[in-house]
Amino acid sequence: MMQHQLSIEARFRPEILERILRVVRHRGFQVCSMNMSSGENSDSINIAMTVASQRSVDLLSTQLSKLMDVATVRIQHQTTQQIRA
Numbered sequence: 106m107m108q109h110q111l112s113i114e115a116r117f118r119p120e121i122l123e124r125i126l127r128v129v130r131h132r133g134f135q136v137c138s139m140n141m142s143s144g145e146n147s148d149s150i151n152i153a154m155t156v157a158s159q160r161s162v163d164l165l166s167t168q169l170s171k172l173m174d175v176a177t178v179r180i181q182h183q184t185t186q187q188i189r190a
Contacts, residue, residue: 108137109162110181113152114144116174124172125152132165134158149176 115121122141129136134156141152156165162180169178 108157109183111154112179114177117150
């Protein structure tokens with residue numbers, strides 16, 4: 106399973122985290138970790154998220170970018186996670 110680190114900058118809205126998480130889930134990704142902090146001004150937030158899936162992260166990035174309050178989505182890093190039996 107591939108792990109991908111995403112950096113998301115968005116306008117602060119009470120529902121933005123729910124929207125982002127819904128897109129992640131609907132696209133078949135699992136959230137491994139997530140950290141949110143306020144941006145330089147109080148109108149924006151920065152989200153660092155690690156997700157895992159066999160699917161291409163480019164599709165997820167494109168879908169997240171289409172959300173109205175999302176300003177930027179950057180793919181920071183990807184790693185392979187091996188599953189042991």
